Amino acid sequence: MTFSNLLIQWYLHNKRDLPWRNTTNPYPIWLSEIMLQQTRVAQGMPYFLSFTAAFPTVFDLAKADEEQVLKLWQGLGYYSRARNLHKTAQHVADELSGVFPTTYKDLLQLKGIGEYTAAAIASFSYNEVVPVVDGNVFRVLSRYFDIETDIVAASAKKEFAALAFELMPKDNPAIFNQAIMEFGALQCVPKSPNCSICVFNGSCVALQKNKVDQLPVKSKKLKVRNRFFNYLVLNDENNNTIIQKRTDKGIWHNLYEFPLIETEKEEEFSFISTQIQKDFGVNHEIISVAECNGKSIIHKLSHQHLYIKFWKVNINGVLKKGINNVDLKTFPFPIVIHNFIEKDL
């Protein structure tokens, strides 16, 4: 048995039944691929179902407001994916008559579609013979062939793509691409794979050399920055509050938040209440300031640890642009703010 035959046989017996399989329609395939970038299937699944329900076609997605799209994306993370998804839907609907490009090369031109996603759509929808190279592929091939190339290096993707291309059956690239990723996700997992039941345990070089746990080689070590956010939850005579859109570069672009005081360190009541007097005391009579959560909520992003405090600020009079608790819930928020609104507000 060849590598691809064995792999595909394994796949046919072990594959999950996923809603974006069993179609060649590029729209749901594209949607699923964007959602699953750096995201587990289990996490992306409910979002895929709600998106396809809300936007059955690329035209429906194109017609939506970005805010609607971000609201449905809320909690999935990497929000540039949602913004690019929306822009690309508009491009396909308005400029391409709703028809997705049909080649790897042309798909690559679309916003949010890189080498992996272009290969996935081209092979799954159009049977183009082009290999996907994702985290699973790096892991499976580096172990099977004992390849010690640092997968962070720019050259690694080319090396593994060339290898995958040689391995894939040229008459059915789609099933090979599906199979190698599924194999990485279910069998050749990052930690403690059960090699005793693996179909490749007679030929996997890493297993023979007892170095499965050392592959793939990945050098990257990322630095995390600490930030300290103080969110001001204003509350006026009508029980209305204020939110604002994050329009700066950086995290949570185009999502909403409460008025923010960012500090260099964790601050206590005296510092924050003084700052609130400066920011809002000019236009409002502040009745009281109270910390909502005793200790900071530590919200961990991949490159930042956020230490977040919410401060309830009761004021006299009525806020201009104040919004009520019902309308508040219609805006897209970072999940940590959404959770606060749902549980603690």
Next chain:
DNA sequence: AAAACGGGGAC
């Protein structure tokens, strides 16, 4: 080439 970009699950 390196950094930025979310959130959660598994250990």
Next chain:
DNA sequence: GTCCCAGTTTT
């Protein structure tokens, strides 16, 4: 705590 997930874009 660590690692990493059907990666892409920006710097």
